Amino acid sequence: MNDSRRALAAVAVTVLAWASAFVGIRFVGRAYDPGSLALGRLLVGTLALGAMQLARGRWVRPTGREWGLLVLCGVAWFAVYNLALNAAEQRVDAGTTAMLVNIGPILIALFAGLLLGEGFPRPLLVGAAVAFGGVLVIGAATATGEQTDLLGAALCMVAAVTYAVGVLAQKPTLRRIPALQVTFLACAIGTVGCLPFAPALVTDLASAPVSATAALVYLGLVPTALAFSTWAYALSRMDAGRLGVTTYLVPPITVAMAAVLLAEAPPVLALAGGALCLVGVALTRIRPRDRSRGA
DSSP states (O other): OOHHHHHHHHHHHHHHHHHHHHHHHHHHTTTSOHHHHHHHHHHHHHHHHHHHHHHHOOOOOOOHHHHHHHHHHIIIIIIIHHHHHHHHTTTSOHHHHHHHHTTHHHHHHHHHHHHSOOOOOHHHHHHHHHHHHHHHHHHHHHHHOSSOOHHHHHHHHHHHHHHHHHHHHHHHHTTTSOHHHHHHHHHHHHHHHTGGGHHHHHHHHHHSOHHHHHHHHHHIIIIIIIHHHHHHHHHTTSOHHHHHHGGGGHHHHHHHHHHHHTOOOOOHHHHHHHHHHHHHHHHHTOOOOOTTSOO
16 A cells, blocks of 8 residues: 555544544533543543553653643643543534534634734635635524524534644644654643543542443544544655545535434534535635736
8 A cells, every 4th residue: 555545544443533523522521521521531541542652662851832832732621522522422413513613623624813923815805705604504503403502502602612723732742753753742741731630530430331331442542643643644744735625524424324323413503604604614625826927
């Protein structure tokens, strides 16, 4: 198998794993509180990533600035994101959650324009407006749907924002530190941030059914340790923009998985809003025409 096929296989693993995470969280959340679920998942992920890091052997010593960025990434993307996502999925179905969180790439682009001086091209602004309209439509669905509520939608938005903050903090560290090491350190920092939930985790482990605990271990091993590793592998061999587009496949796959495994589906109005969000995200990927060139 050549490198391009390996990269495509890595992309497929990542997308499927991240889609399954939304379904897994919804299932595990029936037996575990949001905090204990986050800590359990991150503990498993940290142990797995640590073993992978030891096997790899290479270690780059972070600078003071890089440690600051790693702490921000770990707290935002791994700790707060997981807590908000877990709490959201106790109120919102898996498919709707995936659609709302998937506006994260737009937030990343907007924050990059504001904080990193990357500008605000017209497709970005138009796409952001369309996606925001989709969020409002989903908000209307959450106000009336039996499966969702406004607080759950707000928690999804918190997850999307902290995901964007985490990615922006992670990006500069990847210029010098290997992706596996960055992921391991950020996951370990997120685990430390969730340690206050250790008593709740012990309590839930004692009372949760084996199926829920097995799903919790799956969340740590596959969507966390494996998927982040396959993502890094693909990113080293593909253009970042092209690779980012593949995450738009996560919401529809999540909806399909949730229908089969959980017998649930988002309200029709939420599906329409999710479609608008995806259109908005796709619009942000349009590159402005270079007017200095001829037609």
